[in-house]
Amino acid sequence: MGLSLYPRLGEVRTRARRAERWRWYALFVVATGMMVSVVNVSIVNVALPLMADDLEVDAAAIGWVVTGYLITQATLLPIAGRASDLYGRRRLFIFGLLVMLVGSVLCATAPNAPSLVTFRVMQGIGAAVMPPIAFASVGELFSPQERGRAMGTIVSVISIGPVIALGISGVLVSLAGWRSLFWLTPVFVLIALVGALLILPERSPVRPAGRFDITGAVLAAAGLFPILLAFSRGAIWGWTSGATLGLLGAGAALLTIFVWHESRTDEPMIALDLFRLRSLRTANLASMTGAATLFGVLLVLPFYMSAVLGYGPIGLALGIMPVAIAYTVVSPFAGRGINRFGADRVAMTGYALAAAGTLGLAAGAAGQSYVAILPGILALSAGLAFATSPITVVAISEVPPARLGVASSFPNISRYTGGAFGAAILGAVLTASVPVDDLTDVSPEVADRVVDGFTNASLIAVIFLGLAFLAAWRMPGSPGPAPGDRPT
Numbered sequence: 001m002g003l004s005l006y007p008r009l010g011e012v013r014t015r016a017r018r019a020e021r022w023r024w025y026a027l028f029v030v031a032t033g034m035m036v037s038v039v040n041v042s043i044v045n046v047a048l049p050l051m052a053d054d055l056e057v058d059a060a061a062i063g064w065v066v067t068g069y070l071i072t073q074a075t076l077l078p079i080a081g082r083a084s085d086l087y088g089r090r091r092l093f094i095f096g097l098l099v100m101l102v103g104s105v106l107c108a109t110a111p112n113a114p115s116l117v118t119f120r121v122m123q124g125i126g127a128a129v130m131p132p133i134a135f136a137s138v139g140e141l142f143s144p145q146e147r148g149r150a151m152g153t154i155v156s157v158i159s160i161g162p163v164i165a166l167g168i169s170g171v172l173v174s175l176a177g178w179r180s181l182f183w184l185t186p187v188f189v190l191i192a193l194v195g196a197l198l199i200l201p202e203r204s205p206v207r208p209a210g211r212f213d214i215t216g217a218v219l220a221a222a223g224l225f226p227i228l229l230a231f232s233r234g235a236i237w238g239w240t241s242g243a244t245l246g247l248l249g250a251g252a253a254l255l256t257i258f259v260w261h262e263s264r265t266d267e268p269m270i271a272l273d274l275f276r277l278r279s280l281r282t283a284n285l286a287s288m289t290g291a292a293t294l295f296g297v298l299l300v301l302p303f304y305m306s307a308v309l310g311y312g313p314i315g316l317a318l319g320i321m322p323v324a325i326a327y328t329v330v331s332p333f334a335g336r337g338i339n340r341f342g343a344d345r346v347a348m349t350g351y352a353l354a355a356a357g358t359l360g361l362a363a364g365a366a367g368q369s370y371v372a373i374l375p376g377i378l379a380l381s382a383g384l385a386f387a388t389s390p391i392t393v394v395a396i397s398e399v400p401p402a403r404l405g406v407a408s409s410f411p412n413i414s415r416y417t418g419g420a421f422g423a424a425i426l427g428a429v430l431t432a433s434v435p436v437d438d439l440t441d442v443s444p445e446v447a448d449r450v451v452d453g454f455t456n457a458s459l460i461a462v463i464f465l466g467l468a469f470l471a472a473w474r475m476p477g478s479p480g481p482a483p484g485d486r487p488t
Contacts, residue, residue, distance in 0.1 A: 022199070023141045027150055029195035031157035033097060034134040036188045037127035040100075041070060043169050045302075047178035054178065055113040064117045067232045072124030074416035075224045079217045081132030081409035082269045086212055089133045090200045094193065096129025101189045108182035123185075135408035139396045145339055147397075151389040152335020155327065170314035216262055216269035223255035224413070231420035239428070270406055274399065279476050280410065283395035286347060286387070286471035288414040292422025292464040293354065294384055297361070298323070299423040300430045300457045301377075307434075307450045308368050319370060326381035327388075334386040343390035347472035350390075354383025355465040362458035365451050376458075387472065394475050422464060426457040 044051070044065055052062040084092045103122035110116035134154060142150045172180050226247035234244045262268040274280055298320070305311040305319050337346045357379025364372035392411055399407040433453030434446060 024153075025195070025199050026141060027137060027154060028157065029192055029199055030093065030130075030134040030137045031154040032188060032192040032195065033093060034130040034154070035157055036097075036100060036185055036192065037073065037130040039188070040104075040123055040127060040185060041066075043181050043184070044178075047169070047173045047181055050173060050178045051113075051116070055116065057113045061113055063233075063236075064113075065120050067229070068117045069120045069124040069127070070416060070420075071225060071228045071232060072121045073128045074228050074413055075221050076125060076128035077132060077409035077413050077416075078220055078270060078406055080129045081136070081406035082217070083212065084129070084133050084136065085403060085406055089136065090196060092129055093133050093200065094196050096126040096133075097189050097193045097196065099123075099126030099129075101126075101186055101193075104182045104185035104189070108179045131412040132406070132409040135392060135396060135411070138393075139399070139408070144397065147393045148335040148338030148343070148389060149332070150335070151338075151393050152332040155331035155335075155385070155388050155392075170317040174314070211267050213262075213265060213267055213269035216258060216265065219254055219258035219261055220269060223251050223253075223258050225251070226254075227251035228417065228420055231417070231424050234424050239424075271403060274403060274407055277398045278474070279394045279398045280407065282471045282475040283391045284410050284414040286351075286391045286468045286475070287395070287411040288418030288421075289464045289468040289471065290351065290354075290384055290387055290391070291415040291418040292425070293358065293380075293461040293468070294422070295419030296422035296426030296457065296461055296464070297358070297380065300426050300454055303430060304365065304373075304450060304454045305370070308365075308447045308454075309370060322374065322377050323381040326378055327385040330382045330385040331389055334389045338390050338393060343394045344472055344475045347387045347390040347394075347475060348469055350383045350386030350388075351465050351469040351472055352383070353386060354380050355462050355469070357381070357383055358458050358461045358465060362455045362462075365455045365458070368447065368451065387468070391472065391475070397476065422461070426460060429457040429460055430454060432456075 048062050048065065051065065052058065055062070080092065080096070100123055103119050103126060106119040107116060107123065110119055135151075138147055138150045138154060168184075169181060172184075230244045230247035230251070234241075237243045259272065262270055262272055301320065302316050305316055309315075309319075311319055334346055334350065357376045360376030360379055361373055362376075364376055367373070395411045396408055430450070430453035433456065434449040
């Protein structure tokens with residue numbers, strides 16, 4: 001009996017190692033899917049002028065190529081998250097990949113601007129599936145003590161996508177035209193699809209599939225869409241225009257009806273008692289205000305580089321690349337620091353560093369050189385990367401398993417809403433100093449006005465980061481117990 005004990009222990013250890021590797025392989029697969037959805041947000045930016053010229057539309061019309069994708073994805077996030085809770089994450093993940101694949105091929109062959117925008121909306125439908133499944137998988141596959149490291153890893157993998165996109169998009173557009181960008185997505189989608197078929201298990205839902213709240217889904221989408229649209233296009237239409245105010249009012253009214261409906265239905269799409277969790281509330285507020293800074297700065301920074309530094313498409317791509325590199329390098333360290341120092345302290349450290357970086361941007365802008373603003377870019381990016389993993393871990397830390405999918409969509413909705421709001425505010429601050437039509441003028445007088453606008457926008461961003469710091473201060477300090485330890 002004693003002689004047979006050691007082989008049995010060895011077999012147990014081997015199985016444990018295999019199980020450990022399988023979890024990380026599965027995490028890599030879902031992270032690849034989410035990376036594709038992130039890449040598609042910004043990869044088209046450098047090609048927008050060429051698209052407008054080729055398809056014979058103006059800048060406002062071609063802007064829907066970005067707006068249509070983003071708003072569709074953000075609007076459908078909670079619906080996709082709830083569907084994954086009820087019907088299984090693997091099958092929905094594969095569905096999302098296939099939709100993105102078809103949408104990308106159609107975008108590459110689109111004959112005109114309306115069809116291109118339509119196919120970008122299709123891409124956004126598939127992309128909406130990725131974030132809730134990726135973050136819910138962290139909660140399902142890893143214990144509370146491991147989630148920080150897992151979340152840091154997934155953020156790093158996601159961040160590699162923009163590095164790749166920024167590194168090759170300018171060159172690819174110059175050599176092969178804007179349509180070539182849409183052939184990149186199928187390559188990564190096929191990698192994720194093969195991984196999903198070979199590695200991801202077809203787990204049953206945490207509880208038997210119930211009724212999908214169709215009314216709640218329609219009301220949620222109908223309420224989110226006009227609000228996100230108003231934030232995205234308000235700077236173009238005017239913040240006091242009838243269109244902007246009408247959309248904001250309609251969205252608020254529909255979301256009020258949504259909350260009333262969810263409070264009365266037996267199987268709501270979003271259980272309202274989730275918002276009683278301090279972890280979810282504070283993490284979402286931090287996500288929203290942090291994203292307002294990131295999206296806002298990423299909007300005004302290229303204008304500064306173009307009008308003040310005279311950078312072209314490739315120069316802009318290379319100039320912004322340190323943002324993605326900082327995320328890739330810093331995120332794993334942030335994940336490992338959660339268990340040692342607490343999620344709240346790691347997040348607060350990140351937001352404090354980001355605020356210092358934003359102040360560095362404001363101070364360095366007058367130097368009118370990339371070297372003067374590079375330290376600010378690195379500190380801002382590293383700080384936000386440091387904060388991303390802990391707030392996402394905290395957001396799902398107290399959520400029951402049967403609600404992980406829909407709850408995992410909340411930080412992303414907050415991120416897109418805050419990002420649209422921050423981009424609108426900082427963009428308005430920039431254009432208050434110099435008209436949009438003059439931003440392509442590289443004369444010294446316009447450059448000085450752009451510097452003033454960029455400096456003011458950076459200082460406003462510090463206020464957003466202060467709110468994010470306060471939200472992180474109110475977050476729980478540890479990931480909390482495993483979801484399986486709580487009744488659903």
